[in-house]
Amino acid sequence: MSVTEEIKSRLDIVDIVSETVSLRKSGRNYAGFCPFHSNTRTPAFYVFPETQTWRCFGACAEGGDLFSYVMKKEGWDFREALEQMARRAGVTLEDRRPQDKAQVAAEQKQTDLLSAAADYFHMLLMHAPEADHARHYVRERELTDETLAEFRLGFALNGWDKCRTHFNEQGYDDQDLLDAGLLTENEERGTRYDRFRNRLMIPIRDVNGRVVGFGARTLEKDGIPKYLNSPQTELFDKSSLLFGLDTAKRHIREARQVVIVEGYMDVMQGWQHGFRNMVAQMGTALTERQLQLLKRYTKRFVLALDADAAGAKATLRGLQVARETLDHDVEVRFDAQGLVRHEARLQADIQVVTLPEGNDPDKIIRTQPELWPQLLAKSQPVVAYVIEVLTRDLDMGDAKGKTAVAQQVIPLIKDIQDPVERDHYWQQLARTLRIDERALRQVRIESKPRQRQQPRPPQRGAIGEPPPPTLDMPPEPDMFWPEEAQPVVKKRLRVRPSDKYHREAYFLRQCMKYPEMVRRVNQLLQRMEQGVVSAQDFALQEDRLIFQQIMQIAIDAAFVAGEDLCDSLDDDVLQSRLQVLRTLIPEPPASLDKLPDKLALSVLQWRQDSLEGRVQEIKLLVQEAAYKAVDEPGSDVLHLYQQQASELARSKVLITRAINSMSAVQRRRAADGGGYGRLQK
Numbered sequence: 299m300s301v302t303e304e305i306k307s308r309l310d311i312v313d314i315v316s317e318t319v320s321l322r323k324s325g326r327n328y329a330g331f332c333p334f335h336s337n338t339r340t341p342a343f344y345v346f347p348e349t350q351t352w353r354c355f356g357a358c359a360e361g362g363d364l365f366s367y368v369m370k371k372e373g374w375d376f377r378e379a380l381e382q383m384a385r386r387a388g389v390t391l392e393d394r395r396p397q398d399k400a401q402v403a404a405e406q407k408q409t410d411l412l413s414a415a416a417d418y419f420h421m422l423l424m425h426a427p428e429a430d431h432a433r434h435y436v437r438e439r440e441l442t443d444e445t446l447a448e449f450r451l452g453f454a455l456n457g458w459d460k461c462r463t464h465f466n467e468q469g470y471d472d473q474d475l476l477d478a479g480l481l482t483e484n485e486e487r488g489t490r491y492d493r494f495r496n497r498l499m500i501p502i503r504d505v506n507g508r509v510v511g512f513g514a515r516t517l518e519k520d521g522i523p524k525y526l527n528s529p530q531t532e533l534f535d536k537s538s539l540l541f542g543l544d545t546a547k548r549h550i551r552e553a554r555q556v557v558i559v560e561g562y563m564d565v566m567q568g569w570q571h572g573f574r575n576m577v578a579q580m581g582t583a584l585t586e587r588q589l590q591l592l593k594r595y596t597k598r599f600v601l602a603l604d605a606d607a608a609g610a611k612a613t614l615r616g617l618q619v620a621r622e623t624l625d626h627d628v629e630v631r632f633d634a635q636g637l638v639r640h641e642a643r644l645q646a647d648i649q650v651v652t653l654p655e656g657n658d659p660d661k662i663i664r665t666q667p668e669l670w671p672q673l674l675a676k677s678q679p680v681v682a683y684v685i686e687v688l689t690r691d692l693d694m695g696d697a698k699g700k701t702a703v704a705q706q707v708i709p710l711i712k713d714i715q716d717p718v719e720r721d722h723y724w725q726q727l728a729r730t731l732r733i734d735e736r737a738l739r740q741v742r743i744e745s746k747p748r749q750r751q752q753p754r755p756p757q758r759g760a761i762g763e764p765p766p767p768t769l770d771m772p773p774e775p776d777m778f779w780p781e782e783a784q785p786v787v788k789k790r791l792r793v794r795p796s797d798k799y800h801r802e803a804y805f806l807r808q809c810m811k812y813p814e815m816v817r818r819v820n821q822l823l824q825r826m827e828q829g830v831v832s833a834q835d836f837a838l839q840e841d842r843l844i845f846q847q848i849m850q851i852a853i854d855a856a857f858v859a860g861e862d863l864c865d866s867l868d869d870d871v872l873q874s875r876l877q878v879l880r881t882l883i884p885e886p887p888a889s890l891d892k893l894p895d896k897l898a899l900s901v902l903q904w905r906q907d908s909l910e911g912r913v914q915e916i917k918l919l920v921q922e923a924a925y926k927a928v929d930e931p932g933s934d935v936l937h938l939y940q941q942q943a944s945e946l947a948r949s950k951v952l953i954t955r956a957i958n959s960m961s962a963v964q965r966r967r968a969a970d971g972g973g974y975g976r977l978q979k
Contacts, residue, residue, distance in 0.1 A: 301389060301871055302365065302380070302840060307505070308387040310594060311350045311364045318371065321345060326552060333371060334358050348548045365839040376843055380871060391871075402878055405532045408478045411470055412501075412509040412533070415480060418464060419452025419499040419512075429453040432498055432517055439563065440664055445570045448545065449500065454514065456496035479511060479528035497526065500541075500562050502534065502580070505591060507544040510534045513562055513580075525562075527580070537585040540592070541565055541578035547595050549574035555598035557674065558584070564602075564659035571667045576659075598647045600677050604658050649677035652686075681710050681723045689730050700731045704741045801904040802836050805897055807879050809848050816849065818894035819901065826956040831901055837908075840875040899960045906953050913946050 312328055315321060321328040324344070332343035335357045342356035353361030360370075369379045384391050423429050423436075423446070432453040436446060445451075454461065461480055462472070472490055475481035482493040497514035504510050511528030528534045540558075542565040550556045553575040559565060561578055568576040579588070584601075592599060651673050653662065663670050678686070688703045707727055714720040728735035809816050820830040833842040 300840070300875065301384070301391060302838075303506075305380075305383045305387045305389050306350060306364050307594060308389065308590070309364060309383065310347070311352065311367065312345055312347050314364060315345050315352060315367065319343065332356055332358055334360070347551055360834075363837075363839060366842075369839075376839065376872070401532070402874065404477065406878065407474065408531065408533055409508050409510070411465070411474055411478045411480075412511065414468070415461070415465070415478070415512075416450045416452060416499075416501040416509045418461075419454060419501075420446075420450045421452075422455060423451060423453035423499070426453065426455070428455055435498060435517055439567075439660075441566060442570060445566055448569065449566055450509075452499035452501070454492065454494035454497045454499050458491040458495070461492045461494065462490070477531065479531050479534060493529075494526065502528070502539060502541060503544045504533075504539060505543050505547065508533075510539070513541070515562075536580040538587040538591075539580055540588050541580055542569070543577045543591065545569065546575055546577050550577075550592075550595040554596055555600055556592050556596050557600045557602050558592075559602050559659045560604060561658065561660060564663075567660045567663045568670075571663050571670075573663060573667075573670060599649070600674055601648070601650045602653065602659055602674070602677075603650070604653060648680050650680065650683040651677040652683070681707065681714070682726070684710060685723075685727055685730055694732055700733065701741065703731065704738060705743055708738075708741060708743055801900045802838070802841055803879060805831075805900055806836075806841060806844060806848070808893065808897060809845070810879065812893070813848065815894060815897055819898045822894060822898040822960075823901065823956075826959060827952060828902065828905075828956055835901065835905065835908075838875075840872055843872055844876060844879070895960060899957065902953055902957045902960060906950075906957065909946065909950055909953060913943075913950060 312321065315328075315330075319330045319333050321330040322341075326346075326348065328345040328347070329341045330343050330345075331337055331341050332354045334354065337356055340356060343352070343354050345352045351361060351363050352367050362370075364383065365376070365379050368374060368383065369376065372379070372382075374382065381391065423432055436451065441451070462475060465475060465480070466472070472481060476483060476490070480493055481490050483490045494512065494514045496517055498517060500513040500515065501509045502511045502513055511531065511534030513528075514526045516522070516524055516526070527536065530536075541562055546556070546565075546569075555575065557568075557573070557576045559568070559576055559578050565576050565578045568574065577592075589599075653659070653673065659670070662673070684707055685703075688706060692699050692703060694700075704727065707723075711720055711723045711727065714723065724735055724738065728738045731738070816831065823830055831845075833846050836842045836845060
């Protein structure tokens, strides 16, 4: 994860903007008067929690992320904004050493390999004859094709070197496969073989949708272990990941709660039935990093774990971590259902639902989906659940057992700030243990020496920035799959959000090497009545600044070398991003006659992606404004948004026409064997 992404993952743009702008809830988003231009009639400034972005639909017509907002609002340069936001987020800024840059390159190479592996396993599941029993298994679990595609479920062939051979042929060596956790090495025998064999492959993605590892379920009746995860790598750390968070985060915000389950199948079954605010713990107890990730989207957690003893113990471990992790500077009150919320050491409402004996979320949702929300509604507050679990099988004639229970529950009770709530649980514990409350209050709690925890440095590469492409453009399926599978592959492999980052990174890399391309691309765009490329076209703040610097150097020099850019960028964060662009994207071919067309089409495609998102935003705003216009007939908000919608619709038509035109030109040139005059390196 880059340092900017780490900062944005810890801060909420709604909180930052709310300090200087009066925001009101408007559907899923927040609206207010733009702080960058004078206006007191139309609240045309919007903050989008889901994407952590802002946009003014009025006179400014600008938008961006957290960094672009504070830079514009405070007049800071990038370094000032970085330092201020890092201090607020508790992120330590460190200079990157040369070996760190090499590590970043290695981690990005792993990401590309793992993504290719997920596609490889997925196509095997869908088409390989050897995967028939795996397809039978997913049918038995009643997973639809849509779910299989969404989570990219796959199958690992039952062989010792099938995966190894496939990716060796793709140019990856054994060390690459070992680093990514796809290969296992027996040091005593000196042999290497596929880690995953004859297993259902479940890609594990980080919060931004990058594949960082796999969970592999055995398909053998007595297969051991039932689930085999990727080993610990630079990218795969179970304590820092939550399965399904990348697809669930928007729904968590909408539901205002997250449901934490134990299994991958639980999450997939929930997603399939419309319960999409679910994540899985990766087979571990809740950790500090996982809770910090979830707190960005909600402060209400529901732990829905199996009713067996192991589930209960895992729950208690998770609650203990929660007590030590979540701070206590925000009051949390009772909710509408009378569920108690901790106010002192918990900054969240953690509740627990006990599932019926012999059931797990997957089974309940699959067989009785209507029961699932009913169970969640019966979730218990933390203290009540702990009392119930610890006393469920307690012999009430065992005095020492009662003391042991009291010593575990009393610290939780003492953490409650509200005296009425605290007294309530003193009474509940006393009644449950059948002892006098005064005696209970005299129980001595054995204090354990507490180790001082050192703050963890930002985890770079574990979760975060979208990987640049390792090919000229986002990988096409043609290079991996046989010709007969092409129609199916192209139907199933959908464009992902990261493709936009791929195209932007690809464009920047080529501009760094061939600045003449910028002029040629802009000429092509202008011929099609499209605006020239500007810094605002890029999603990442670092990329915007790098593009600006490329343009400045290109004006003064005949070429832009990596060294020139490094010398001109005095910020180590920008240099780190520059190193990623330089190292991870291969050099283009010597023949550059078709490159301007290709780059222009790439720009149009990523603009189309951005435009589609804005179209969806403005549609929602028009709908909301139309409802309000009935009560506020004098407001001009609806007219403003309708005007914006019309302009976006026109832009969408123009850009679609331009893309079609560019594609037709490329097809004609490919057929004729013609193109631009060749540029020489």
